[in-house]
Amino acid sequence: MTTAQVGVVGLAVMGGNLSRNLARQGLTVAVYDRVQGLGRDLASGHEGVGGIVDCANPESLIAALARPRAVILLVPAGRATDAVIRDLAPLMEAGDTIIDAGNARFEDTENREKALAAMGIRFIGAGVSGGEEGALHGPSIMAGGGQGAWDAVRPMLEGISARVDGEPCCALVGPGGAGHFVKTVHNGIEYAVLQLIAEAYHLLREGLGETAPRIGEAFADWNASGLDSYLLEVSAEALRHEDARTGRPLVDVILDEAGNKGTGVWAAQAALGLGVPATGVAEAAFARALSARREQRESIRAALGSPEPDSPGEGFQEDVRQALEFATRVAYAQGFDLIHAGSDEHGWGLDCASIARVWRGGCIIRARLLDAIVEANIHDPGTPSLLTDPPYMAPVIAGEAAWRRVVSWAVLSGIPVPVFSSLLSYVDALRTERLPAALIQAQRDFFGAHTYRRIDVDGAFHTLWSSDRSEKEV
């Protein structure tokens, strides 16, 4: 019987490519998927040492593995993950490790870790980013779990991960659900940046009447400057791609309804729950939801019409570039605020520099700006946000006026820019000396006796709004 060093369950694109990547490291990989044929196709041509062994069921997968066993799951989040764990765990024994390499809600990961610990089985919740290419050639891996479990699987995970300057883009970021939390924030940033790039495209299209391929050219040029990121690179490629059926730019024949698998929504929910104003993430998730409401969009367009865009001033394209560069940095800053807050709330001790290092290669949000985040001292209480880190902000700070011109033009012209505008309001709100939150407190006290604090005296106060309107300390 074959002795495999690792098992993989779930052989859709990500699981299949991760299996190939593991085999390329010289490991023998036992694979199983309940869809028949996937394992067989994967295994053909991969027999022998450093090969892939198709297993017909969970029992034969577990029997094929050397002890202590390690099994990587790449199955859909939620019930499907629970179902696979339910099948595998009774077949495994103390000291074995399950690695959930799919996207997962971090709370689910913590519950699974606890349930498996009662059986002596170790559990790693690993955020794995990079899409199908990353899974095959080297993803970025953000693991969460106990040190013992990590030590058991670390060489294997480091072996398959991307590398930057010789360092693996793979780390144990913290205990329990920390890895999946960090991956959730990664996806939140992914949502915000994708939406910013899409808004930049829309602005150039509506403002300058540019075609998709020409905007693709502009993005490719920007990508060769300080704005370089994987997401801008793929956007440039996609915009320049011609549809084989019609000869038109592909993006012109794709239905304008954005899908999602939920992780951006998880990130926005985490931000709301933790009280972190990660507005870019939330607006990006809402923008996708809005795009999918086709019937409502059509009826509102018919009922209200839409303004005719003015032509923007000179230098609009460069303004959009600068706005994108500044806003992108703010989106990452919000993501790192969310990481800080999650870490404080759960006592994970997350290290932002090491997370930024793991994100420099392999993952979807890899970008040059991460080098500055690795260097930024964002744990220093005197530097509570990346926005106050001079080296991080220096390359973009001069673009503020351009960002304002772009948002102003968009608003006047009826071009939706939810993430460009909300991130600008976020920066403005943070630096406003007195916010209208004082009125919110008065309103809340008026109708709900919720009390307020004063600027001049300590304590909580309530005004007797429905009687003599005197104030009392409560």
Ligand code: 6PG
């Ligand atoms: C990654 C991606 C990936 C994500 C897809 C789809 O890091 O490789 O974040 O995990 O699931 O990009 O996400 P949506 O369908 O929600 O856009």
